[in-house]
Amino acid sequence: MFSMDLLLGAVVLGVLLGCFYAAVSVGLSISFGLLDVPHVAHPAFLVLASYGVYQLNETYDIDPLLAGLAITPLFFLFGLLAYRVYYETFEKRGTDAGVRGIAFFFGIAFIIEVLIILQFGVDQRSVTATYIGKAWRFGEYRIPIRQLVAFAVALALTILLAVYLSKTFMGRAIRAVAQDEEALRLMGANPVRIKQFAFGIATAVLGIAGALLIIVAPVEPTLDRAYIGRTFCVVVMAGLGSISGTLIAAIILGVAESIVLTLFGASWAPAISFAMLLVVLAVRPQGLFGR
Amino acid sequence: MSNRRHNIAFWAGVAVFLVAVLAMTQIVRNEYPFFAGYVILQFIALAVAWSILGGYAGYVNFGTNAFFGVGVYTAVALFKATGAPLVVQIAAAAVVGMLLGFAVGLLTLRMRGIFFSIATIAVAIIIETFVMNWRFVGGAAGIQLQRPAVMAPFDSYVKMLFFVQAILVVIAVAVARYIQNSRIGRGLQALRDDELAAECTGVPTLKLKLVACMISGALISAAGAPAAMYLQYADPSSAFNLSYSVSALAMSLIGGTAHWIGPVLGAILLGSTQQLLSVTISSEVNVLVLGIMLVLFVVGAPKGIIGLLRPRYRLRAGGKP
Numbered sequence: 001m002f003s004m005d006l007l008l009g010a011v012v013l014g015v016l017l018g019c020f021y022a023a024v025s026v027g028l029s030i031s032f033g034l035l036d037v038p039h040v041a042h043p044a045f046l047v048l049a050s051y052g053v054y055q056l057n058e059t060y061d062i063d064p065l066l067a068g069l070a071i072t073p074l075f076f077l078f079g080l081l082a083y084r085v086y087y088e089t090f091e092k093r094g095t096d097a098g099v100r101g102i103a104f105f106f107g108i109a110f111i112i113e114v115l116i117i118l119q120f121g122v123d124q125r126s127v128t129a130t131y132i133g134k135a136w137r138f139g140e141y142r143i144p145i146r147q148l149v150a151f152a153v154a155l156a157l158t159i160l161l162a163v164y165l166s167k168t169f170m171g172r173a174i175r176a177v178a179q180d181e182e183a184l185r186l187m188g189a190n191p192v193r194i195k196q197f198a199f200g201i202a203t204a205v206l207g208i209a210g211a212l213l214i215i216v217a218p219v220e221p222t223l224d225r226a227y228i229g230r231t232f233c234v235v236v237m238a239g240l241g242s243i244s245g246t247l248i249a250a251i252i253l254g255v256a257e258s259i260v261l262t263l264f265g266a267s268w269a270p271a272i273s274f275a276m277l278l279v280v281l282a283v284r285p286q287g288l289f290g291r
Numbered sequence: 292m293s294n295r296r297h298n299i300a301f302w303a304g305v306a307v308f309l310v311a312v313l314a315m316t317q318i319v320r321n322e323y324p325f326f327a328g329y330v331i332l333q334f335i336a337l338a339v340a341w342s343i344l345g346g347y348a349g350y351v352n353f354g355t356n357a358f359f360g361v362g363v364y365t366a367v368a369l370f371k372a373t374g375a376p377l378v379v380q381i382a383a384a385a386v387v388g389m390l391l392g393f394a395v396g397l398l399t400l401r402m403r404g405i406f407f408s409i410a411t412i413a414v415a416i417i418i419e420t421f422v423m424n425w426r427f428v429g430g431a432a433g434i435q436l437q438r439p440a441v442m443a444p445f446d447s448y449v450k451m452l453f454f455v456q457a458i459l460v461v462i463a464v465a466v467a468r469y470i471q472n473s474r475i476g477r478g479l480q481a482l483r484d485d486e487l488a489a490e491c492t493g494v495p496t497l498k499l500k501l502v503a504c505m506i507s508g509a510l511i512s513a514a515g516a517p518a519a520m521y522l523q524y525a526d527p528s529s530a531f532n533l534s535y536s537v538s539a540l541a542m543s544l545i546g547g548t549a550h551w552i553g554p555v556l557g558a559i560l561l562g563s564t565q566q567l568l569s570v571t572i573s574s575e576v577n578v579l580v581l582g583i584m585l586v587l588f589v590v591g592a593p594k595g596i597i598g599l600l601r602p603r604y605r606l607r608a609g610g611k612p
Binding site: 104 | 349401404409410412420540544576578579581590
């Protein structure tokens with residue numbers, strides 16, 4: 001039954017899991033948190049990236065992390081294109097953009113899901129690498145090395161992005177466009193181009209995040225549905241657009257999921273992120289570190 | 292005014308439709324048309340019900356599957372516990388759906404746009420998880436159901452379900468039509484166009500949102516209830532499948548939400564295409580077609596089919612000339 005050791009193990013695994021959740025959510029924190037794009041297709045893009053990594057790993061035997069890095073430029077361009085279409089059809093025209101913008105991304109998510117099914121089938125897919133399948137043991141604890149790798153890369157990625165957004169010129173421009181688009185326009189900058197670039201960055205990050213997703217566990221085409229809950233939970237709990245908040249919120253989610261998994265079993269796990277999301281939306285919609 | 296004439300024409304149309312459906316069940320021997328037709332009728336009911344909240348009020352509900360699944364499982368639980376007849380199952384599903392709509396409405400009262408949509412997905416997943424852990428109705432593995440004997444004048448259960456679903460469609464359309472022409476509908480459209488302005492001019496926006504959630508929820512759950520008997524089987528992952536949400540949403544938006552006929556047209560068009568495709572090609576392809584059509588219409592024809600057919604609806608719906 002309940003024991004301190006068990007709980008401690010769950011918390012440690014939860015922190016590792018949480019950092020991974022931060023990496024898959026941080027793109028949404030930019031696209032939805034900063035740019036206000038109702039990007040429901042973010043998790044579908046993520047799963048798509050995982051399948052890209054799978055394909056590279058399968059055919060050329062490239063390390064999944066390198067494969068993730070290799071598809072990053074492609075995803076950057078994909079992001080530029082996606083934002084351009086969204087901007088031209090919805091943001092620019094203004095009225096009624098809400099309903100149709102949401103439906104647009106919902107439709108895109110479904111199209112991606114089906115295309116993956118048609119190409120790869122509904123079976124689970126996984127990658128091979130030297131660090132997958134092994135585990136470190138500390139006494140009775142056992143931590144899979146794949147979790148540690150995902151944790152380290154995820155943490156580095158999130159911190160890198162936080163530094164990028166707060167220290168570099170372009171990063172600050174992105175945050176400025178989120179705060180006051182009109183002011184930027186008055187100063188002679190083109191807010192649409194900055195937003196497009198930011199959306200590109202947010203999508204490019206998914207290359208690496210997708211690699212982590214398939215390193216941590218096998219993926220299947222409909223996996224994006226579970227990650228709608230996880231990514232939006234993290235971004236909303238963090239407070240829209242807060243990158244450091246994203247890390248903390250993701251760790252809270254990771255630990256909560258891990259504890260529930262240990263105490264009540266796997267069948268309750270999918271509901272955790274959605275339940276936390278609902279509670280945050282109902283009680284504190286501005287999030288923990290809201291702007 | 293021509294309102295009375297419209298009313299007479301509408302109810303005459305309804306009577307002709309129901310008589311035709313009933314006659315079809317008596318004349319046609321082959322069961323297959325009813326099997327396929329039931330699905331199309333079900334989509335019409337779902338799309339029309341969805342558009343009350345999603346179309347008139349502009350709140351994009353991703354949780355059609357929550358209400359649908361709750362309808363299915365209300366019917367299953369009642370049937371297993373008491374062996375209640377179909378009519379009772381549907382009525383109970385409508386009541387439970389209305390209660391769920393009330394709960395969802397209260398919970399999401401202050402949420403707008405994407406927050407509302409995400410919250411409705413969350414509700415669906417949470418309820419699905421509870422049903423998966425509910426042993427009485429079979430848990431994650433699902434449950435087999437034995438249909439009771441069919442009632443006269445029908446000679447097969449599927450034909451009876453077809454007729455019942457036709458009645459549910461009529462109810463959904465009548466309710467949607469009533470709302471569209473009433474104060475509720477005008478209030479919903481006002482809050483859709485500008486919630487703050489509507490609130491300021493005295494439209495009770497929160498109350499209207501709650502009412503729309505409840506009515507839409509009740510209709511969706513009612514439309515879902517017969518699915519248990521139709522399939523003779525129910526399991527959480529198909530009863531709460533997200534494809535019900537995308538279908539209802541896509542069919543409404545593709546048809547156009549400014550008038551109740553829009554979702555009906557959208558559901559007939561896409562529902563029949565889906566039936567054709569899943570017979571001839573595969574069920575994946577029909578989801579792909581649905582998704583692509585949704586994106587194309589949302590980008591290229593924002594007022595849907597009715598907007599293409601009759602430009603005057605543009606004036607009515609958008610508020611902008």
